[in-house]
Amino acid sequence: MNSKTNSVKLPASERYAFVDQETLQGDEVVRKNIGYWADAARRFYKNKVAMFFLVILVVMIIMSILGPIISGKDYITIAGGEKNIAPNSKYWFGTDSMGRDLFARAWVGLRASLLVAAVASVVQLVIGCLYGAIMATVGGIVDEIMMRIVEVLSCLPNLILVTLLLVVFGNGYIQLLFALSFSSWTGTARLVRGQLLKLKESEYVLASKALGSSNAHRIVKHLLPNTVGLLILEMAQAIPSVIFSESSLSFLGIGLMPPNFSLGSMLAQGQTAMAFYPYQLVVPCVLLSLLVLSFNVIGDALRDALDPQLRN
């Protein structure tokens, strides 16, 4: 606004002044050069809500390891006369219909849910990355065939497929992980393939090639760093969805079977006692929701932090 009015009123000689070379250099603002990751981390740490949920998540992880030790009661000991006791100073979350300490059971169940989610999503990422990388690098007829396999697998109804695999292979940690990872990696594979193909065609990779860089150099220097951000986001999305599937399967009695149990199986137990002892349902409900909420909030914050367009 201001410059506009100025430009009309004043003659050119008054609008412009000669600039001394020295003063120009003195005024130069030197911005510290921060890398992409440092910048992303800085933006993530600035997000207070995400930090809050990160703390909650860390506390939950620590409690899933230390929980039973803190209360001094293990999760299988049956206290004969003390069934269905409401939360009190001795049993912090109460006891279940068999007289087992719910505080210890809640954290052990959380441990199972976390473990399954972490391993299943890592498996998904590793298989998806390898598969996608092979598709992108080999190309041609191999790419075509591998893409068809991905298309067929990704058309299958996920929950139904997992259920079917669990029926065939039985119920246990390994079988559950296998079933959950069976078709979950297809999305990751497509993502990695697309990203690598895009990067391979990009100008700076071409420039690096023209400068005579080796294959390994280009992979380590250009392809990997530009894919890691995507993979982190993919992981942040995968974990909640695995927790969802696992808990619903265990709730239906198809996932983890006794003696193994997770928050999902605790929900099923809580439902049977719901009318008389609601706390048995509330405990796993709250933990499960809090777990997924933390992962979602952190995932959202990561998406904002890793977005290069928001960089400043």
Place this chain on the structure above:
Amino acid sequence: MGKFLLRRFLYMIITLFLVFTGTFFALASIPGNALTAKIVKLPKAAQERVIEKYGYDKPVVERYVVTLKNALHGDFGESIVKSGDTVQKILATRLPATIRLNSQQIVLGVLIGIMLGIIAAMKRGGPVDYGILIFCMFVTSVPSLVIALVLQLYCAGDAGIFHLPIIGWPKGVDMWFGGWEYTILPTIAGALFYVAGYARTTKIAMLDSIYQECTTTARAIGMSESKVVLHHVVRNSFIPIITFLPGTIAGVLAGSLFIESVFGIPGVGSYYVRSVTGRDIPMILGMTVFYSTITIVSIFITDILYGIVDPRIKIINKKD
């Protein structure tokens, strides 16, 4: 477009065939099934006769050919657990409940989602927008299972706020348009998960069209604000939302597996869970093919819709 559709259609058939074959052989490899549990107490001669009746005395490949031939005519065989039950019969008796539940969930979820999206886009940046954002984060994070159980705990039964029935489903004349008190809680439990997705998509689509030239022109020629929003912004935002719908249908159908189990609804989902836990081989096979068909067809329709909405999709697909 025609060639593209034909190719997708062929894939659809191949995928279905692979699902059938894979499921058949996977199920055939289970050591024990409903049949072994059923005949364990019978005398030897009777055992053999029952096995013969279901055709389990023949080699796997022969059984596969016979089953495939029958399946092409829509016959997946008889339930082992309950004689007389066939996939057709189960679908005829149980599909109405599932269809009603799912369509109510979709209508509720999509409507609330679109409304929240519109409100968020109109009041963008303000506290209302922020509140909707938090609400969406909340409903995507709390598993539908937990929502279902909490609703059951606090809204149903004698102790609940609304005294709604805890489990059950309207029968007979009320099958389609009655017994609403039974359907409220399961509908809400299944619908909330989809609210966030539709709200976000609507908001983004709205913000896109708010800044388009036709909207500016409409404002410039003096159209009232509500007319601008309804005629230009909302209408242009529907296109991306419509492409979402088929995926939601498949998702809701899979979600009814546990929603139906929680609320004791006599639908297809709860039957599938029961046949899975009972190792009822013919029914599992039939149901898996049924679910896969729905999912594959909805992906096919999504592809078509994308093709119609965005002509660029075809080119990308050709490159794949």
